[in-house]
Amino acid sequence: MKTRDRILTASLALFNEEGVSGLSAVDIAAALGISPGHLYYYFKGKAEIVSTLFTAYEAELALVLDGAAAAIAKPDADLTTMEIQLRILLEETHDMRFLFRETGALVAAFPDLAPRFRRVMSAQYGCVVDMLTALAARKKLKAKAKLIDALARQVVLGLSFKLLQLDLEGDAGAPRARVARAAGRLAATARRAVLAAFATTGLAP
Template sequence: MKTRDRILAASLELFNTRGERHVTTNHIANHLGMSPGNLYYHFRNKPMIVAELFQRFEQRLDAFFTLPEAPLTLDHKADLLEQLLQIIWQFRFLQQDLDQLLEADPDFAQRYHAFAQRSLRHARGLYQAFIDAGILLMDARQLEALTLNAWIIINSWARLPGAQPRGQQLTEQFLRRGIYQLLMLEDGYIAPAHRPAIGALHARLQVPLGELLPGLD
């Protein structure tokens, strides 16, 4: 693996496990057993590392939103939800530390704004494809609301107030429940013929709330 890629992989690991704000370039260099000067040869500062990781996240999501030429099926829906979970889990620091990243770096904030607009357009197109396939039944007004509500969940679930004890790392199960919440937004719009299969998908993704938030079971 090239040194630049090693730095990015180590940074992603540390950002995900410790939180981006708690990791310095010295931490990254020490983790890799290299001198800070060697790291600075590839990245002048931490925002440059964050920017490149965000670019990779964008590329993964852009590929995720690329629709097949054939009509979408329920198998596509199941695969897409699992893919989305994997992408968010791999780059989970972007969800956990988003508010701080937006406030600390104006360039990142500008890029994220453009990314958000593009993602909303892509998400609307994805939902429209499921409408065209006869899996979802909704009008344009409902489609617009569903798209926006889905984006709100995707962007805020990892930072749900009070959901994660202070200092506790985000878990994949917690993110899986977020994907389940995303799926449940569609519940009132599923075509009757597809409800049994969607019910099986619900069971596959649901994580009991009591496992995540003790006292609510």
């Protein structure tokens, strides 16, 4: 692995493990066994490392959102398809969990992250609205635009913070199991709301 990639990989692991606030670029260099000068040759400091990791996250997310659009376009797509896509989106959050465990502090320290977080949430919102709208159009769920908007906003909130909430609730399971649990809970609101609507019409969901 090239030194630049080693620095990014080690930084991500350290940030996810110990948080960003308490770590300096010098700490990262020490963990890698390289000199601070060597690290500064590749990155001007912690802000540039965080920004570069965020760029990688944006690229990953773009792929996952494209994948979700393709999955929901298939003729047999249903609520389970959406739950699987939410799980994949939550895997991305999990991989970059340092971003969501001290979000406010990070944005205060690195203000250029704010518009980038905004774009990420906006892209996720658009994707979730498209999934719900596609399912509604094919009678896989019964929801008008305003319900879809409200559900999508809740799901996007969950994509950022549901895993942190599970942490706080003391959910100590394996990461993959926790991601699956969070995705199930996010899909549950849509599913239950939909089932409630279906239950009153007698349509099979």
